[in-house]
Amino acid sequence: MDQRYGEFIRRVRELADLSHAQGLLSWDQETYMPPRGTGPRARSLGTLAGIYHEKLTDPALVALVEELRGRELRGDEEVNVRYVERDQRRALKIPRELVVELSQTQSLAHEVWVEARKKSDFPLFRPWLEKILNLQKEVAHRVGFEGSIYNAFLDEYEPYARVETVAPMLEQLRLRLVPLVERIGATGRRPAAGILDQEFPVDRQEAFGRQALVDLGFDLERGRLDVSVHPFCSGTSPEDVRLTTRYNPRQLTGALFGIIHEAGHGLYEQGLPAEAGGTPVGGSVSLGIHESQSRLWENLIGRSRPFWEHYLPLLREHFPEQLKGVGVEAFYAAINQVEPSLIRVEADEVTYNLHILLRFELEQALVEERVAVAELPQLWDEKMEAYLGIRPPDAARGVLQDTHWSIGSIGYFPTYSLGNLYAAQFFSQARKEMPGLMEQVARGDLLSLKVWLNEKIHARGRRLRAGELVREVTGEELKVEYFMQYLENKYGELYGLG
Amino acid sequence: MDQRYGEFIRRVRELADLSHAQGLLSWDQETYMPPRGTGPRARSLGTLAGIYHEKLTDPALVALVEELRGRELRGDEEVNVRYVERDQRRALKIPRELVVELSQTQSLAHEVWVEARKKSDFPLFRPWLEKILNLQKEVAHRVGFEGSIYNAFLDEYEPYARVETVAPMLEQLRLRLVPLVERIGATGRRPAAGILDQEFPVDRQEAFGRQALVDLGFDLERGRLDVSVHPFCSGTSPEDVRLTTRYNPRQLTGALFGIIHEAGHGLYEQGLPAEAGGTPVGGSVSLGIHESQSRLWENLIGRSRPFWEHYLPLLREHFPEQLKGVGVEAFYAAINQVEPSLIRVEADEVTYNLHILLRFELEQALVEERVAVAELPQLWDEKMEAYLGIRPPDAARGVLQDTHWSIGSIGYFPTYSLGNLYAAQFFSQARKEMPGLMEQVARGDLLSLKVWLNEKIHARGRRLRAGELVREVTGEELKVEYFMQYLENKYGELYGLG
Numbered sequence: 001m002d003q004r005y006g007e008f009i010r011r012v013r014e015l016a017d018l019s020h021a022q023g024l025l026s027w028d029q030e031t032y033m034p035p036r037g038t039g040p041r042a043r044s045l046g047t048l049a050g051i052y053h054e055k056l057t058d059p060a061l062v063a064l065v066e067e068l069r070g071r072e073l074r075g076d077e078e079v080n081v082r083y084v085e086r087d088q089r090r091a092l093k094i095p096r097e098l099v100v101e102l103s104q105t106q107s108l109a110h111e112v113w114v115e116a117r118k119k120s121d122f123p124l125f126r127p128w129l130e131k132i133l134n135l136q137k138e139v140a141h142r143v144g145f146e147g148s149i150y151n152a153f154l155d156e157y158e159p160y161a162r163v164e165t166v167a168p169m170l171e172q173l174r175l176r177l178v179p180l181v182e183r184i185g186a187t188g189r190r191p192a193a194g195i196l197d198q199e200f201p202v203d204r205q206e207a208f209g210r211q212a213l214v215d216l217g218f219d220l221e222r223g224r225l226d227v228s229v230h231p232f233c234s235g236t237s238p239e240d241v242r243l244t245t246r247y248n249p250r251q252l253t254g255a256l257f258g259i260i261h262e263a264g265h266g267l268y269e270q271g272l273p274a275e276a277g278g279t280p281v282g283g284s285v286s287l288g289i290h291e292s293q294s295r296l297w298e299n300l301i302g303r304s305r306p307f308w309e310h311y312l313p314l315l316r317e318h319f320p321e322q323l324k325g326v327g328v329e330a331f332y333a334a335i336n337q338v339e340p341s342l343i344r345v346e347a348d349e350v351t352y353n354l355h356i357l358l359r360f361e362l363e364q365a366l367v368e369e370r371v372a373v374a375e376l377p378q379l380w381d382e383k384m385e386a387y388l389g390i391r392p393p394d395a396a397r398g399v400l401q402d403t404h405w406s407i408g409s410i411g412y413f414p415t416y417s418l419g420n421l422y423a424a425q426f427f428s429q430a431r432k433e434m435p436g437l438m439e440q441v442a443r444g445d446l447l448s449l450k451v452w453l454n455e456k457i458h459a460r461g462r463r464l465r466a467g468e469l470v471r472e473v474t475g476e477e478l479k480v481e482y483f484m485q486y487l488e489n490k491y492g493e494l495y496g497l498g
Numbered sequence: 499m500d501q502r503y504g505e506f507i508r509r510v511r512e513l514a515d516l517s518h519a520q521g522l523l524s525w526d527q528e529t530y531m532p533p534r535g536t537g538p539r540a541r542s543l544g545t546l547a548g549i550y551h552e553k554l555t556d557p558a559l560v561a562l563v564e565e566l567r568g569r570e571l572r573g574d575e576e577v578n579v580r581y582v583e584r585d586q587r588r589a590l591k592i593p594r595e596l597v598v599e600l601s602q603t604q605s606l607a608h609e610v611w612v613e614a615r616k617k618s619d620f621p622l623f624r625p626w627l628e629k630i631l632n633l634q635k636e637v638a639h640r641v642g643f644e645g646s647i648y649n650a651f652l653d654e655y656e657p658y659a660r661v662e663t664v665a666p667m668l669e670q671l672r673l674r675l676v677p678l679v680e681r682i683g684a685t686g687r688r689p690a691a692g693i694l695d696q697e698f699p700v701d702r703q704e705a706f707g708r709q710a711l712v713d714l715g716f717d718l719e720r721g722r723l724d725v726s727v728h729p730f731c732s733g734t735s736p737e738d739v740r741l742t743t744r745y746n747p748r749q750l751t752g753a754l755f756g757i758i759h760e761a762g763h764g765l766y767e768q769g770l771p772a773e774a775g776g777t778p779v780g781g782s783v784s785l786g787i788h789e790s791q792s793r794l795w796e797n798l799i800g801r802s803r804p805f806w807e808h809y810l811p812l813l814r815e816h817f818p819e820q821l822k823g824v825g826v827e828a829f830y831a832a833i834n835q836v837e838p839s840l841i842r843v844e845a846d847e848v849t850y851n852l853h854i855l856l857r858f859e860l861e862q863a864l865v866e867e868r869v870a871v872a873e874l875p876q877l878w879d880e881k882m883e884a885y886l887g888i889r890p891p892d893a894a895r896g897v898l899q900d901t902h903w904s905i906g907s908i909g910y911f912p913t914y915s916l917g918n919l920y921a922a923q924f925f926s927q928a929r930k931e932m933p934g935l936m937e938q939v940a941r942g943d944l945l946s947l948k949v950w951l952n953e954k955i956h957a958r959g960r961r962l963r964a965g966e967l968v969r970e971v972t973g974e975e976l977k978v979e980y981f982m983q984y985l986e987n988k989y990g991e992l993y994g995l996g
Contacts, residue, residue, distance in 0.1 A: 017545035020538060021519045028522060032530070036720040037738035040518060040775065044734075047515035051549060222534045236542075240535035277538065 016278035113406035153411025235269030264294035271458025291419025514776035611904035651909025733767030769956025789917025
């Protein structure tokens with residue numbers, strides 16, 4: 001490592017140290033900050049963001065990156081320089097006034113959205129969404145893109161992904177999911193009834209959740225589990241990864257699968273290459289790959305029959321009254337009940353992606369100016385009816401339900417579905433390479449899968465792009481087949497679709 | 499406020515925003531950070547400190563300060579510019595290499611100190627203390643001082659204090675405290691026996707402590723109480739003030755008076771002028787004034803008879819078995835037992851300042867090069883014998899007991915005694931202005947005193963220097979008389995010294 005590259009890395013690590021502080025301040029804001037602390041916290045975060053921008057676009061770092069880009073870089077050096085250049089380009093192309101305006105608009109729009117959702121009043125939110133959309137389109141034009149303008153949005157969350165590839169995959173998903181949901185609905189079965197909605201004392205939910213966390217291999221010497229309104233995983237380094245969840249004393253599965261989901265994110269963060277800490281190589285690949293890790297543990301393991309063959313007896317020790325007489329089959333059916341519903345975050349595995357599709361199609365049409373903001377509520381409801389057979393009774397449970405657009409996160413939604421696709425394809429490969437995997441899971445041994453994911457995905461950091469990683473791990477391009485086969489097999493059996 | 503002063507304030511607030519982040523990262527390190535998170539946290543804190551130094555000594559800010567110093571400033575403007583200039587001068591005079599060497603040496607010395615204390619091995623720590631001392635003396639010479647070099651050390655913690663004034667006051671204290679301790683010892687009374695050292699379940703200690711916190715007027719919408727190994731108060735703004743304590747299930751008073759003590763600090767932080775937040779005017783005066791607030795609540799209120807007339811019945815509700823048959827007089831005597839002991843942090847009100855005196859005299863002699871580090875253990879033991887009549891059986895319970903010197907905090911100790919003196923003088927004034935104060939306390943009404951302190955001390959921020967504040971509030975210079983009279987009256991009565 002020569003002196004110039006060394007200086008580049010020193011500066012990049014300084015940026016990471018700033019991100020560490022930003023990450024912790026944000027985590028604290030969601031967990032322990034006293035209610036009145038909002039104002040000073042916002043100012044401190046604003047200042048840190050300003051300093052980050054200043055350091056990222058420091059002419060000395062710009063010159064270093066330019067110089068290093070001119071060389072024949074290989075391996076980690078190429079990756080580090082490329083990703084910093086990406087961030088730098090974006091930061092340089094967006095003038096500070098636009099950053100400030102966007103940040104202020106999003107902050108105000110978020111407040112209006114909270115109010116609008118409460119009142120179920122879309123017209124209240126509409127001018128704000130229009131403003132955000134215009135500002136974000138300006139950003140997209142300044143940053144630049146090839147093909148659809150939507151690529152500029154998508155690329156921010158799923159680097160190197162292209163709507164030309166993603167859209168047809170999601171379209172295929174839709175064509176197979178809609179009839180599957182209909183066939184399941186036609187059976188009229190509702191196996192969850194009565195089992196999951198009882199009184200489940202929070203302290204025992206937490207005790208079981210913590211046990212599961214440890215069994216999954218999440219290292220509490222290098223992480224924590226706390227409570228927040230919106231569950232998340234926040235990693236400032238592989239040595240300090242923080243998960244949150246929320247408990248509902250009258251509902252078992254929210255916190256339980258929430259913890260397993262966040263643990264999937266957390267295992268990824270803890271498994272990242274520590275020796276590359278503070279550089280792009282030491283980071284995660286994309287939001288979609290991140291989501292693949294949480295979905296894999298939550299759904300492919302956590303909602304599997306073998307998992308509950310081991311865990312149901314343990315869960316029953318915590319809830320002997322509530323789970324009296326509930327066998328593995330009944331429990332497995334209950335936690336996998338499929339039912340079209342209005343709210344994305346409460347959706348089951350089968351209907352979930354239809355919620356995403358709807359948002360993806362709408363936001364793509366919005367930024368490509370094929371539809372107007374004013375048309376959203378009607379289009380939303382029509383698509384809900386077409387895909388899931390139900391119509392939201394109001395905007396709060398329809399177009400206003402998600403916070404993403406209010407905070408300017410356009411292009412984020414598809415990463416949820418990509419996560420499901422990646423997860424199924426990775427998992428299929430894991431089972432090929434470890435034929436006894438599900439028998440191990442049934443014995444409560446979850447560590448071989450963790451070690452496999454550590455080696456195949458986590459320890460690689462950001463060395464491969466998402467597409468490259470999928471090819472490297474599974475020998476194939478990403479396809480919907482693995483996910484759809486998984487769903488069709490599992491739910492075909494569960495609902496006797498024959 | 500003109501444009502140049504406005505730009506000055508903008509830059510100063512940016513520094514405060516950085517301090518906010520540093521403060522939160524440090525708080526988290528002592529409370530919730532996972533054990534393995536140390537490395538990345540240290541790097542992030544190091545980077546933030548570097549950026550702080552960079553911004554403080556930015557030539558543009560240096561020029562601004564110089565320009566503003568040349569004007570006829572008044573009021574808050576004068577205070578803000580003067581304190582920033584103070585910090586800036588210090589930062590400019592200490593070369594970066596010295597800062598780095600000091601920080602690394604202190605970090606390593608602290609580790610060696612932990613080891614040395616464990617083994618009670620002073621020679622192990624000796625070369626490190628010598629190195630720290632030499633580096634700190636170099637800092638003092640670079641920063642500059644008048645009179646004794648010790649002034650450079652003292653000034654960092656108690657701005658504008660001078661050893662020429664402080665030393666004679668502490669000497670007077672010694673001359674009156676040593677005989678007082680002897681007379682108390684001669685009575686042979688040990689009223690605490692059996693009352694305070696029982697099983698006191700931690701959850702009930704916490705419940706009572708939280709109630710006291712609220713009664714004192716500490717606002718939990720703008721603050722928190724958590725657990726840490728070493729109790730502290732950390733305020734990033736008046737809107738977010740965090741206290742910590744530690745609970746010992748076999749000892750009642752540690753956590754109880756610890757909470758009241760930290761609440762005193764916390765009330766000060768919450769009472770600072772929020773409109774001046776992020777500027778020197780919005781900060782606290784000095785460590786001594788800060789300590790006066792904690793000592794006032796802990797000792798002058800918390801260890802008073804009227805306080806327990808109200809609170810003992812409430813405490814007994816939490817510990818009915820443990821406090822059965824214990825009346826106010828017995829409890830009051832128990833929590834005020836005077837007994838020479840080896841460990842400063844466990845000392846009672848009367849002997850406490852003798853522990854401080856010993857350290858103050860030794861560190862003053864060290865930096866003035868009147869004694870050598872190698873002589874410390876012997877001198878320590880001799881002074882313990884002379885002042886308290888006891889000799890440490892080993893270095894761990896003697897010269898190695900405090901962490902301060904290992905982290906380079908030389909000149910800090912006297913602020914503890916100054917805090918006691920300020921507290922007694924402020925409190926005497928409060929009682930003059932509110933003749934019914936102790937009757938109010940006996941009814942559990944603590945808010946008039948809080949409001950008085952808010953108005954007289956807290957809301958002034960850093961507008962007055964410590965000496966000016968004492969004159970403004972009490973009409974006199976600081977003197978030992980108030981503190982000694984308080985002790986002699988209270989303990990004369992308690993121990994029947996007549």
